[in-house]
Amino acid sequence: MTTNxxxxxxxxxIRSLYNIGTMFRTADAMGVDRLFLTGYSxxxxxxxxxxxxxxxxxxxxxxxxxxLSYLLKKLKSRGVNIVALEIDDKAKNYLDFKPKFPLALIVxxxxxxxxxxxxxxVDQTIYLPMHxxxxxxxxxxxxxxxxxxxxxxx
Numbered sequence: 001m002t003t004n005x006x007x008x009x010x011x012x013x014i015r016s017l018y019n020i021g022t023m024f025r026t027a028d029a030m031g032v033d034r035l036f037l038t039g040y041s042x043x044x045x046x047x048x049x050x051x052x053x054x055x056x057x058x059x060x061x062x063x064x065x066x067x068l069s070y071l072l073k074k075l076k077s078r079g080v081n082i083v084a085l086e087i088d089d090k091a092k093n094y095l096d097f098k099p100k101f102p103l104a105l106i107v108x109x110x111x112x113x114x115x116x117x118x119x120x121x122v123d124q125t126i127y128l129p130m131h132x133x134x135x136x137x138x139x140x141x142x143x144x145x146x147x148x149x150x151x152x153x154x
Contacts, residue, residue, distance in 0.1 A: 007103055008102070008104040009035050012114065014109065014110065019140045020046075020053075021049040024062070026144045030148065030151050037062060037064045038071060081123050082104050082124075083122060083125070085128070085142060085146050091127040092127070093126070099149075128145055
């Protein structure tokens with residue numbers, strides 16, 4: 001079992017290295033315990049990541065896993081609650097979400113999000129309500145909004 005209040009971020013199939021840099025910087029600001037880069041998400045060292053992360057790629061513990069399903073099994077075996085950030089029929093508004101720790105938040109690809117096959121493997125799905133014409137925020141911004149809600153319950 002992991003420490004009671006651990007928070008992990010899983011960035012799956014993120015194509016933009018600038019978004020990865022944003023996630024490192026935000027993970028540092030949030031005090032995230034580990035950032036997992038999965039699938040084809042880019043990894044340091046890359047100048048595009050460093051340009052946005054501003055050194056956070058060196059301060060935030062991170063690991064790369066090609067296979068997200070393997071990582072999810074590993075985390076679940078350690079008692080980690082897996083939460084996807086995605087628009088889905090069964091998703092709960094993030095403001096109504098009461099986190100259970102330890103917790104891993106999955107954010108997905110900039111265009112296709114978190115796949116249905118992954119959503120079927122998570123403990124819960126949350127979404128950010130949109131009030132304009134767009135259906136979603138930039139993945140790095142969405143991670144920050146949901147992430148700060150989660151850590152406010154630590």
